[in-house]
Amino acid sequence: MGYDPNEESVPSYRLSLITLFIGSFVAVYHVVSLNVSLPGFIQIFHSELGTVQWLITGFTLATGIIAPISSYLGNRFSNKKLFLFSIFGLTVSSILCSFAWNVYVLIIFRIIQGIFCGLIQPVSLAMIYQTIPRGKQALAISLWSASTILGPALAPTISGWLQGYNWRWMFLVTVPLGIITYAMGTKYLPYYRVNITQRLDRRGMVLAITGSLILLSLFGNVHRWGWFSGNSIICLIIGLTAILLFIQHELKVKEPLLQLRLFKSRTFTASLAASVVLMIGLYSGIYFIPLYLQEIHGLSSYEVGVLLIPPALSLALATILSGKVYDRVGPMPLVAIGAILLAAASWKFSHLRVDTTLTYVAGWMSIRYIGIGLSMTPAMNAGMRVVSRNLSGHAAALINWLRQVSGALALGMFTSIFYSRMGVHLEELNLSAGQNGEKWVHSTAYTMSVDDAFLIAGLFALTAVPLALLLHQKGDDTSEEQTGTSA
Known part of the structure; x- marks a missing residue:
């Protein structure tokens, strides 16, 4: 199986962490x-x-079904x-993307790229808990998150x-990092193998992939279809049915694709629920603020990226700080503090105006990202x-x-x-536009619709x-027995 990661004598764990850090960065880079x-x-x-x-939808579907x-x-x-296989595949697929001769070929290569990106995140997370000394795991996971x-x-x-x-x-910009990661991983990542004889749960795999594919397709198109359209209702029924059948099957099979009995742990369940809530809150800001800055303030994608570097650095620092004080x-x-900051910043973003300053944004x-980081x-x-x-592999895959x-x-x-709110605001503003003109109506309605989305995001973050309150007070696990194979 390997070695005991609780021992401080684990060779080169810092170099292992650096390898996982770079590999995770490359994967997430291509996600966004x-x-x-x-x-x-x-x-x-x-x-x-x-x-x-x-180019985004196909990539998202690929990452979702492989997890x-x-x-x-x-x-x-x-x-x-x-x-190592995923890093190699991601590097090769990135090179293939750069040689695409039309949009359809690029979409195919992006889907392939998404499969490898979808593997790197759960695998690197599992390796931290399998190979990094236990006393270093809180800081290691904060660096990985950074x-x-x-x-x-x-x-x-x-x-x-x-x-x-x-x-x-x-696409080529990350190729050197991919090569470096592969070389470091070959040398510094320790070998650890849990179960040599586990059989593939084919039925569970088909149900999980089917449910994921249909639900991700639904969430990616619902803004065009509408929640109560025929397409949405059919996808929702089929997708949820597949997921429910998957859950039923996984609880019965001897060697499940994913160990759902982990949810017997109150801490694990509360942890996962909180992570999902925070992820949803994070995505609302990642999506709407760049759109607002481009549409209302006329910034280019490059200028948006530059403006958001200080908030992102704040997020990275808060993430590392949380790892240092966790224990x-x-x-x-x-x-709790992070969620409150996230909700407060979302509330402030529900009061955006057409002339809101870039400093305010x-x-x-930054405060919003500090909340996420903490x-x-x-x-x-x-x-x-x-x-x-x-x-840990099952838990990382579930997460x-x-x-x-x-996220989808x-x-x-x-x-x-x-x-939906855009339509309402346009109708209201057109009735009272007066001499302001069509451009004013569109910009104001657009901003007010962003405000409405952030209001919901803030309430959700709370x-x-x-x-x-359901999570442990201490960084160790003395208050709850670890969830093992008999869970």
Whole structure:
């Protein structure tokens, strides 16, 4: 199996962590690198938004459907081999994306890229709890989380500039990091294998992939279809049925694809619920603030990226700070304070105006990100701490799977709220526009719709506070027995 990560003699754990940090950064970078660059690809390939949108939609679907089977693959082949394979695949697929000769080929390569990105996150998270000394895990997970934050922080700025220079470099820019990660991983990542004989739960895999694919498709299109349209209702019924059948099957099978009995742990369940709530709150800001800055203030994607670098750095620092103090104060106060800051900043963003200053936006975005940084890692770490090492792969897969689905749900939900409120505000403002003109009506209605979305996001963030009360007060696990294979 390997070695005991509780021993301080674990070789080169710092170099192992650096390897996981870089690999996670590269994966998350490609998750968000095209979020503010779609209009540019419409011009580059002389295509339509509905087609170019699949550069993100196809990628998201790929990352979502691969997450549930990451635990089986890691247990079967070892997480080290799976991590190296994923880094290699991500690097090659990035090179292929740079050679795409039309938008349809680029979509196919992006889907392939998404599969490898979807594996790297849960695998790297599981490796931290399998190979990093226990006393170092809180700080290690905060550094790992910081890598997942630097990606969204830097990707819009870098990709926005590279698209104007040569769009192919948007994909090639991470290739050197991929090569470095693969070389370091080969040398420094320790080998750990949980179960050599586990069989693939094929029925569970089909049900998980089917449910994920349909629900992710629903959440990605609900703002166009409408919640009560025939397409939405059919997708919701089929998707939820597949997930319910998956849950029923997993609780019965001897070797499940995902160990759902982990939810017997109150701490793990509360931790995962809080993580989902915080993820939904995070996505609302990542999505709407760049749109607001581009649409209302006329900033380019590059300028938006530059403006949001200080908030992103604040998030990274808060994430590292939470890891340093976790063992002293425990997860409860960190999650509660972070959720309150997130809700407060969301409330301030529900009062945006057409002439709101960029300083106001950057300042409250920093506070919002500090809240996320203080709470996201402790919420996740509290749950992972009560999971036995042999089940850390299952726990990591569950966390990343639900984060993918909740992220897609958040985008679908908030986009739907935005467009429905946009119609209402346009109708109201057109009646009282007077001499202000069509441009004023559109800008004002757009801003008011963003306000409405953030109001809902703020109220939703507050639900993480009572969930925080269910988490352990201390950084150790003495108050609750670890969830093991018999859970």
